[in-house]
Structure formats: structure tokens, C-alpha cells
Amino acid sequence: MEVKDIVVPYTRSKNKKRLYALGCAHYGTVHCLEHELDDMIYKIAHDDDCLGWIEMGDSAEFIVLSDKRSDTSGLADWMLTREALKDIAGTQAEYVAMKYRSIAKKCVGKISGNHEVSVQLHYNKDVQGIMCEKMGVTDLGYSAFLRLYFKRENSSESHLATGAFTHGSSGATTIPGKVGALVKFMDNFSGCHFYGYGHVHAIVTDIERVYLSCQGKNGGGRIKDFVAKGALTGAWFTTYTKGSSSYGERKNYNPTNLGCVVYEFEVEDSEVKITIRKA
Ligand SMILES: [Fe+2]
Secondary structure, three states: EEEEEEEEEEEEOOEEEEEEOOOOOOOOOOHHHHHHHHHHHHHHEEEOOOEEEEOOOOEOOOOOOOOOOOOOHEHHHHOHHHHHOOOHHHHHHHHHHHHHHHHHEEEEEEEHHHHHHHHHHHOOOOOOHHHHHHHOOOOOEEEEEEEEEEEEEEOOOEEEEEEEEEOOOOOOOOHHHHHHHHHHHHHEEEOOOEEEEEEEEEEEEEEEEEEEEEEOOOOOEEEEEEEEEEEEEEEEOOEEEEEEEEEHOOOOOOOOOOOEEEEEEEOOEEEEEEEEEEE
């Protein structure tokens, strides 16, 4: 687990800031919806109120030829060269860094997914390290706290919003099961203001949990509650693709809700209000 702190300057008139959570791109397969992902990259690059974005892992497929999951019929066209096939994981890691080049400076850090971990553990290929180095971004490991310090310009006023993000690990195939995994993660790290959970290839943005605490001085304790917000952060992997069957299709998974999510922060009345929606 890692911790990353970011200072977010704001002014009274420009007090809305956005954080994108984008993951499960699965570059390298025919199931990755590259054109739509290109549009999202463009959108993030040109969003002037974007405080940053977090990469949520499973950036590419990273399944090498000797892996029992290997299926060359599902490789993207740009992978079908002698050079690329010699080093599938390395080629895909370089490709990811190239695709995110225009928004690398806005990236607050990169989460590692199970696909990154698997190729590291079984084939000793540190694709997460390659991508983080090429993009010049912080390696946030499998899960991380992200603390956003909103500081008003020309003022001592500041507000903290703490987030917790993980690639996730659930094998749930239904929306209630996937949301259950997110809620479990939120409750394990209760105390944060916003949460993001990848891996399950779904977008759900309206999960709220109310957490209670007892605050105040000795003899004057009062019960304080706050509402934390969480999201399943989506994917760009089509379960059903014309001309090729994905492992998701072969397991009869439900079609994927493609895309990613955006957290919007607004400092108002000495509070950071958070809303999450599909980006
Ligand atoms: Fe994934």
C-alpha cells in the first residue's frame, strides 16, 4: 500500500476540480476499445479543471505466449509483428506509456493490476516498473491512499479530502456482487472521503456509506457522521467482440459497461463536496 499527497490550488471563483480514475484498458487485445479510449485521453488532456487522473491497473493484457491463458487470435493488430511477439509484455508496456504520453504529466500515480502482478510473479517481467518509469509517474502499488490538500490561493484556508484506491480482486460476476466488493473495501478503509475499485469491469458511481465517529473535548463528546462515496471505475475491454471470443464471452459474463469515472470536488462552505459520475 502506498500514500500520495497532492496539493490542489483553487480560488473562490474556480473551486471545482476533477480527478479521473481510468483503468482496465487491457491494451494489446482486440477487445480493447482503443478509439474510445483515445477520445477519453484527449478529454483529460484538455480539461483545464482536471487536478489529475489515477491509472487503475490492468493497463494491458500482458499475457505472454508460454502462459496457459495465451490466445494469439485475440491479439491486437499492432501486436502481430515478429518483434512484438518476441516480447509481448515489454511491447505492451511501452505501448501503454506511448498512449498515455499526452496526459502523463497529469497522472497522480499508477495502480498495479492483477495482470501486471501476474507477469511479474510468473515471468519476472516488471511491466509496472517499465510503465511508471516511461511515463514518469509514481508507482502506487496495488492499493493506495490519495490525500488531496485543497489550498485556496492567497489565503491560509485549506481542506483535506482523502481517497482510497485499489485495483481490486473480486471474482463477482453480478452487479450486486461487484458492489459488495467495493463496499467491503470502503468499510475496511473507513475514514476516507472517496473510493475507487477497478478489476470488476463495471461502472457504478453512487455508492455511499455513512461513517460515525465521536468527536469533541473530554466531557463534551458529540456524534459526527459523514458520507463517503465510492465507485467501480470501469474498463475498456469489450466482453463481446465481433470476430473474436474473449474469455469473458466464453464464461458468459454480462456485457461490460465501458468507460471510466470522474470525481468532482467543489469547495463550498468550508467543505469539500464530492460527486462521482461516469466520465
Ligand atoms: Fe481488468
